[in-house]
Amino acid sequence: MKSGKKSAGTKTAKGEQTKALILSTALELLQERGYEATTMRAIAAKAGVSLGNAYHYFSSKDQLIQAFYHRTHSDHVRVSLTALQKESSLKARLLSVIRLKIDTLEPYHExxxxxxxxAADPHSPLNPFALDSAPVRRESIKLFEDLVAETKARIPSDLRAELPYLLWLYHMGIILFWIHDSSPKQARTYRLIDQTVDLLDKLISLASNPFMRPVRKRALKLVAELKNFETAV
Amino acid sequence: MKSGKKSAGTKTAKGEQTKALILSTALELLQERGYEATTMRAIAAKAGVSLGNAYHYFSSKDQLIQAFYHRTHSDHVRVSLTALQKESSLKARLLSVIRLKIDTLEPYHExxxxxxxxAADPHSPLNPFALDSAPVRRESIKLFEDLVAETKARIPSDLRAELPYLLWLYHMGIILFWIHDSSPKQARTYRLIDQTVDLLDKLISLASNPFMRPVRKRALKLVAELKNFETAV
DNA sequence: GTCTATAACCGGATAGAC
DNA sequence: GTCTATCCGGTTATAGAC
Structure with a gap:
């Protein structure tokens, strides 16, 4: 997946319609056949447009995938925000959000x-070491900010500041595991989530302990540096 | 990068030669021009063989990349083993090995x-969640086993058992960072290495503390499970 | 049976006419 | 905004040479 150029702006209502048609067709095919078998030609054909026209709206196959990612991301944020209203402890909140992420992605496991x-591509919006510039990623981390903000757990402010990013990183790790998980209904991933959330909760308490302050300070300084990494080339 | 089929065995001396020629030509071109610009046709042309012949030895462009990876990996293991003879503390040993990894990869940063x-591909030998089956990966972890084995730091045996894998995982993370690092001479990566090794060393001591036993036990059980994950599809 | 070559296929991407 | 024609490069089929 390469960094994407912008897709053509849709200036007219008709264009908007065509673009939406192409995207939804692509999603159907992706779900049915997987990535490789879903050729740009097949998408165009099924959507009833020419290949060239498909490229007019999505300048690469990647753009289409990005668009898909946006969609699942929005879905996830929406359901998560609802779920968060019902939970107050950090642990329960985190558990909900992560489980919902996998629920959202489930149809696309293939x-x-x-x-x-x-994620390995320096230009990707999922690049974990990039500045906050990519909107998807910023939004994605914002969810974890909300998650942390409204919990009343006693967490030192230095840790609290970096926690959203750390949790986002953790969630990326879970997704990576899930991708590899071929157990029935991805049961292993859900088990992993339960166990890791439990552990994380304990580790956060531990790290909040005053006698951990020096190590914590050092670790957090590192994390901040990691994050504010200049990726511009 | 897809999982690779085996390349044709080289049965004759001449074949061996041709294969080596193609690989070294590919490496040159990759270093000169980067991945995209190094087409199979260009490799074949520069090596003075036909396209079909190149494919006889490397059944995909991927195979060529894998072969490259093997080569840098062997280089790294070799220089690391030498370096390890000169260091006895865990911290110094780890620092050497990680720095040397980046040194080895340096010419190929592009x-x-x-x-x-x-790494995100379930079939990759770099897949962090696969069984130990892929030889490259097993060898790669073996280096960290050697690293840990001959250090006399007081580390509880449960942690000691998982430490090689954990350090390997850490080293993968460093590589991921390095890929994104466009600072001059990748200075940021080297700084990150210094800082993280320092921190890891402290964390290992901390985790070795008897009062950490419950958390440690729990975390290690998780790690073991993570690792012995059945990737077969 | 191992090598080597040529020709073709396929799909992502682009150019340019309408 | 939409199309057709074309490029380009990874990959495959296949046939002849050692």
């Missing part, structure tokens, strides 16, 4: 691998 | 991204 190969 | 996009 081809999700391709999506996250992206 | 196109390394492609290489590690692979």
């Amino acid at each position: 081809f999700a691998g391709v999506l996250f190969q992206t | 196109f390394a991204g492609v290489l590690f996009q692979t």
Whole structure:
């Protein structure tokens, strides 16, 4: 997955319609056949447009995948925000959000691998070491900010500040595991989530302990540096 | 990067030669021009063989990249083993090995991204959640076993058992960072290495403390499970 | 049976006419 | 905004040479 150029702006209502048609067709095919078998030609044909026209709206196959990612991301944020209203403890909140993420992605397990190969690409919006510039990623981390903000757990402010990013990173790790998980209904991933959330909760308490302060300070300084990494080339 | 079929065995001396020629030509071109610009046709042309012949020895462009990875990996193991003879503390040993890894990869920074996009592919030998089956990966972890084995730091045996895998995972993370690092001479990566090794050393001591036993036990059980994950599809 | 070559296929991407 | 024609490069089929 390469960094994407912008897709053509849709200036007219008709264009908007065509674009939406192409995207939904692509999603259907991706779900049915997986990534490789879903050729741009097949998408165009099924959507009843020419190949060239498909490229007019999505400048690459990647753009289509990005668009897919946006969609699942929005879905996830929406259901998560609802769920968060029902939970107050950090642990319960985190558990909900992560489980919902996997629930959201579930229909696309077959081809999700391709999506996250992206994380290794310096230009990807999922790049874990990039500045906050990519909107998807910023939004994605924002969810974890909300998650942390409204919990009343006693967490030192230095840790609290970095926790959203750390949890986002953790969630990326879970997704990576899930991609590889071929157990029935991805049961292993859900088990892993239960166990890791439990552990994380304990580790956060531990790290909040005053006598951990020096190590914590040092670790957090590192994390901040990691994050504010200049990726511009 | 897809999982690779086996390349044709080289049965004759001449074949061996041709194969080596193609590989070294590919490496040159990759270093000169990067991944995309190094087409199979260009490799074949520069090596003075036909396209079909190149494919006889490397059944895909991927295979070529894998072969490259093997080569840098062997280089790294070799220099690391030498370096390890000079260091006894865990911290110094780890620092050497990780720095040398980046040194080894340095000439290929330009196109390394492609290489590690692979890690997200369930069939990749770099897959962090696969069984130990892939030889490259097993060997790769073996280096960290050697690293840990001959250090006399007081580490509880449960942690000691998982430490090689954990350090390998850490080293993969460093590589991921390095791929994204466009600072001059990748200075940021080297700084990150210094800082993280320092921190890891402290964390290992901390985790070795008897009062950490419950958390440690729990975390290690998780790690073992993570690792012995059945990837077969 | 191992090598080597040529020709073709396929799918992502682009150019340019309408 | 839409199309057709074309490029380009990974990959495959296949046939002849050692």
